[in-house]
């Protein structure tokens with residue numbers, strides 16, 4: 001068995017949550033820990049790839065051998081991803097990007113006056129779909145799908161709709177895997193293949209995933 005070597009390749013990974021400001025002291029976010037994306041970045045770097053890790057706010061240390069670029073909002077993550085992706089061989093979207101942002105961020109801290117208040121939200125750009133839609137220099141593009149039901153149906157839908165090469169699906173309704181956990185189980189779907197990766201640590205899964213992607217990328221060349 002020969003380890004795939006990723007020397008000379010550039011991999012871009014998004015990881016963690018995004019934070020969408022409401023006012024100078026408040027934001028909307030989610031419980032993503034960033035662990036899966038960081039493990040993928042680390043696994044690709046240890047096989048010799050140049051890795052750019054576009055990370056939302058997390059508590060994690062930067063993986064060794066990776067260039068971590070920290071961002072806060074989905075719009076910041078989108079801008080950076082669109083800059084880096086055309087120079088990448090592989091783009092892996094692991095971030096839990098906020099689907100919506102606040103339409104008008106208040107310049108000053110919002111005071112409590114009324115008994116009820118509304119915040120208007122507008123849709124954020126879909127980062128992985130925009131990368132996959134690149135006409136020139138499009139990287140091999142991988143997405144994730146965290147689902148609580150009908151995992152296969154929704155994951156295959158996202159594979160098609162976002163025009164991805166591969167999607168890694170997990171059922172986040174199952175205790176002890178997915179969000180915030182150290183473990184996960186994934187099913188990979190491409191246009192013509194289904195590959196189950198059984199429950200393991202995110203570090204082990206990341207290594208398996210990176211090898212599968214690396215094989216698919218070399219098959220394409």
Ligand code: C5P
Pocket residue numbers: 014074093094095096097098099124125126127128129142143144145146158
């Ligand atoms: O549609 P959904 O958010 O479930 O899709 C998840 C996949 O899309 C993940 O790979 C996630 O990183 C990516 N995504 C993105 N930009 C968004 C929303 C999701 O890159 N605005």
